[in-house]
Amino acid sequence: AQSVTQPDIHITVSEGASLELRCNYSYGATPYLFWYVQSPGQGLQLLLKYFSGDTLVQGIKGFEAEFKRSQSSFNLRKPSVHWSDAAEYFCAVAPHGSSNTGKLIFGQGTTLQVKP
């Protein structure tokens, strides 16, 4: 079955430090890959996506992610974290095929806490 694993439930980093959030997926073929961020009481905002091509993807708010096919991973990174980055982060996959448009499968999420 298709699944997404975010191994880290909770991560705390100091402001200005670098960040890496892990994501592994289980799927027969390379799916479409996404990272979303959710602030308390808010909906989900798309940070970045990978469909094909360059495996290093740039997103909004200074985030980037690298797709590694051999490891079935799509880890999210940021070189310097800001206090406003504290939120819940979700990795998601969508199977290929027009009939599967929009059927996102989400991981359980990683809560990011930023220390001053």
Added chain:
Amino acid sequence: ETGVTQSPTHLIKTRGQQVTLRCSSQSGHNTVSWYQQALGQGPQFIFQYYREEENGRGNFPPRFSGLQFPNYSSELNVNALELDDSALYLCASSLASIHEQFFGPGTRLTVL
């Protein structure tokens, strides 16, 4: 450009009741997907509507049903509410040919 909107923001119901949640898709988007997000969990796909037809369904019972209207807005209906239905319900809109989805702020449903 108006984003995805959902109503109501919060809702409290009792077990056994029925509820209707509403979603207005982003301008130009013809596809609406609904997700259930339990506390501390990632969103779970409920179903998707495209051109007023259900276009795929997740692992949810038939008491979860939906509609999409000609203007692409959508409703999620849940009958015979159970305590476990308490969650944040998220609506997302997209263009059928594009996988990028735009989420609304959600409706927080509490079942007592």
